[in-house]
Amino acid sequence: MRRVRIGVIVLVILVLTAGCLGGTQSETPGSATSTPTATVVSGSPTPTPDPTPGETDTDEWTSTERAAEIPDGDKVVSVENRWNRSVEIRIRVVREATNETVYDETATFEPGADREVYSLADADPDGIESFRVIATARNTTESVTLETNACYGNAYVEVTDEGELYPYYAIC
Numbered sequence: 360m361r362r363v364r365i366g367v368i369v370l371v372i373l374v375l376t377a378g379c380l381g382g383t384q385s386e387t388p389g390s391a392t393s394t395p396t397a398t399v400v401s402g403s404p405t406p407t408p409d410p411t412p413g414e415t416d417t418d419e420w421t422s423t424e425r426a427a428e429i430p431d432g433d434k435v436v437s438v439e440n441r442w443n444r445s446v447e448i449r450i451r452v453v454r455e456a457t458n459e460t461v462y463d464e465t466a467t468f469e470p471g472a473d474r475e476v477y478s479l480a481d482a483d484p485d486g487i488e489s490f491r492v493i494a495t496a497r498n499t500t501e502s503v504t505l506e507t508n509a510c511y512g513n514a515y516v517e518v519t520d521e522g523e524l525y526p527y528y529a530i531c
Contacts, residue, residue, distance in 0.1 A: 423531040426510035433434060433486040436477040436492055440468040440518045448496040448524075450516060451474055455489035455504065468518070479507055490524060492516065499524045 440446050445467055452462040461482040475482040479490055484507040494516040503526045505511045512529025519525050 377468040382393040406453050407426055408427065420454075422508060427506075427508050428487075429509040430507060431509040432480050432482075432485070432488075433513075434490075434511065435475045435506060435513045436462075436470055436479075436516065437473070437475045437513060438466075438494075439473040439514045440470055440520045440523045441520050443470050443520075444522065445469050446496050446518050446522075447519070448494060448516065451493040451494065451495075452477055452479070452482070454482060454484075455493045461490070465479045479505075494524055494526050496524050501526045503528050 380516040380531055412530045436450060436452060438448060438450065440448075447465060450462065451460055453460050454489040462477045464476065466476070482490065484490075487508045489504055489506050491502050491504045492498060492514045496518060501524050503514060505514050505528045510531045512531075515526065517525045517527070
């Protein structure tokens with residue numbers, strides 16, 4: 360009786376694990392593996408490749424590839440004080456080509472202050488020009504240079520939560 364019981368258990372285990380113990384299923388006799396093949400379904404949509412970056416159906420320019428070649432003097436210099444103390448900040452904007460100061464102002468910024476202080480459009484840039492934004496606060500001077508092209512965004516001068524002077528700008 361014990362042999363019959365063991366035989367039944369072995370048979371049940373073999374039946375239950377039959378699909379798990381072998382190799383791979385083959386489609387042809389003697390083949391060790393099967394190779395998946397694509398099935399063409401009638402009426403399936405044909406994939407359309409994405410356009411090359413910068414290309415559209417209407418040939419409209421959409422990438423940043425040529426942005427550095429397009430003049431855009433509509434840039435703003437903003438100041439934000441994220442520190443918990445008032446800070447006196449001097450902002451100067453210098454036209455790099457002539458070293459001309461086009462803006463020079465010192466103001467006190469209260470905690471939480473966030474405002475635009477200058478627009479490069481006021482300097483009447485001639486095409487694409489470089490302007491250096493120089494910030495001085497708390498015995499520290501830092502600067503960034505931005506260009507009047509479509510790739511550059513606005514310039515920002517921030518006093519961080521820790522009281523550090525941090526100028527930066529947006530770019531594509």
